[in-house]
Amino acid sequence: MRQFRFPALAGLLALCPTVALAHVSEGALVLLLPTGFYTAAGIGAVIVSVVIAALMTQRGAGMLFASADMGGRSFPRLHMCASFFGFSLFISVLLAGVLGEQHPLKNFMPLYVWTLLWLILPAVQVLIGNIWSWLNPWAFAGLFLSKNGQGAHKPCWPALICFLAIYLFAMVDIAPDAPARLAMIAAGYWLFHMAMIFWKGSGWLGRGEGFSVLFTLLAHLSPFAAGRIGMPGHRVHSMASPRLSLAIFAIAMLAAGSYDGINETFWWLAQIGVNPLAFPGRSQVVTPMVLGFVAAQCALLLSFSATCYLGWRLAGSAGSYRGFFSLMALALLPIAAGYHIAHYLTAFMVNGQYLKIALLDLIRETDSSLQFRPFITTGFFNRPASVQVIYTVQASAIVIGHILAILLSHSFALRLSGTRRQALISQLPLIVFMIAYTFLGLWLLASPRGV
Secondary structure, eight states, rough: OOGGHHHHHHHHHHHSSSOOOOOGGGGGGGGGHHHHHHHHHHHHHHHHHHHHHHHOOHHHHHTOEEEEOOOOOHHHHHHHHHHHHHHHHHHHHHHHHSSOOOOOOTSSSHHHIIIIIIIIHHHHHHHHHHHHHHHHHHHHHHSSSSSOOOTTTTTOOHHHHHHHHHHHHHHHHHHHTTHHHHHHHHHHHHHHHHHHHHOGGGGHHHHHHHHHHHHHHHTTEEEEEEEEEETTHHHHHSSSSSHHHHHHHHHHHHHHHHHHHHBHHHHHHTTTOTTSSEEEEEEEHHHHHHHHHHHHHHHHHHHHHHHHHHHHHHHSHHHHHSHHHHHHTTTTOOOOOOHHHHHHHHHHHHHHHHHHHHHHHHHHOTTTTOOOOOOOOOGGGGGGGHHHHHHHHHHHHHHHHHHHHHHHHHHHHHHHHHHHHHHHHHHHHHHHHHHHHHHHHHHHHSSSOOO
């Protein structure tokens, strides 16, 4: 009788309903990693950075974010050539989008927009500096127009609207990478901002164009920002009184990146009534996706505003709440950058190969003697060792972003408060916010995701 006890028990357990968690793609190997340990270690590292920040003085913070002049020279002709290159590249990919093969992974148009600009360039801006000035398709025409530098001092609400529209288009449009359609939309977008430059002057890009403001903010995080070398984020640290619209832009960047990760999880798909293993298609989830995107923007803006207000009131900080909030919001930029790198790393590893092949094919057309064998692989998603490396890089990007954000926000608080005790009190609610957001980011990396 004993020999039938365990099979019978196993049969009864099999009849009990439960929830099965899994990834529907190569990410399934992530569930085999000790993600709980990674999360605990990441939160522990952030807590250690909080302790270090609490011990900092205003002088120490200034030394931490000090920078040195790299002694660079300006080369007007080189800048003109770079601007012409960016303009020519854009016109070329527009023609390729309309006239070329209408395969999203073989046509330059979607590879230019969604792989080069959307996946690769943000990370390059953070690591190297302002490469956007070489690719900006409006800069060349701006060289021959009236020089209006007021864009850096005016509100950038138009750029915020453009940024949110681009992000929403990428997430919810039925076919955002259809080459000819994308080319027509990109041409209309370029012509609109070209007309605004003619009307408002070249300073329009600094306040009205979404990509330009986005890439400028990300370039501020680079160790090589503004012709100087120093701690990553030293350019952000040197900003004395940022515009309120720029602060809201930084919050919108983080909210958009966070929601882009949340909307793929089993949890979110369950909230909108979608089976993650049988995704019905983009056209069936447009409304909940748009509502979720708007809700994410509002939720982060309201929660962060309340957190900042609580810290400002507790510390009785001198100065206005608006100035305190604007500086604290800029401290979120490293987190937004870390989320971008972590979230899009795997997409870059695949789509980057298609971009490389497209470039090699272009070289082969100019020189027929060169022979290339196209090769695409996703094998690194199928081996536990390589998946562990990928996950470690993603988790590190999130944790480093939070650590840098804490150091920046505490340095800003020291600047505004004057005393270390008052600065620390003002940061207490923000510390809780940062730790909770670290947990959210690491949870998103390990959370089961749908198609």
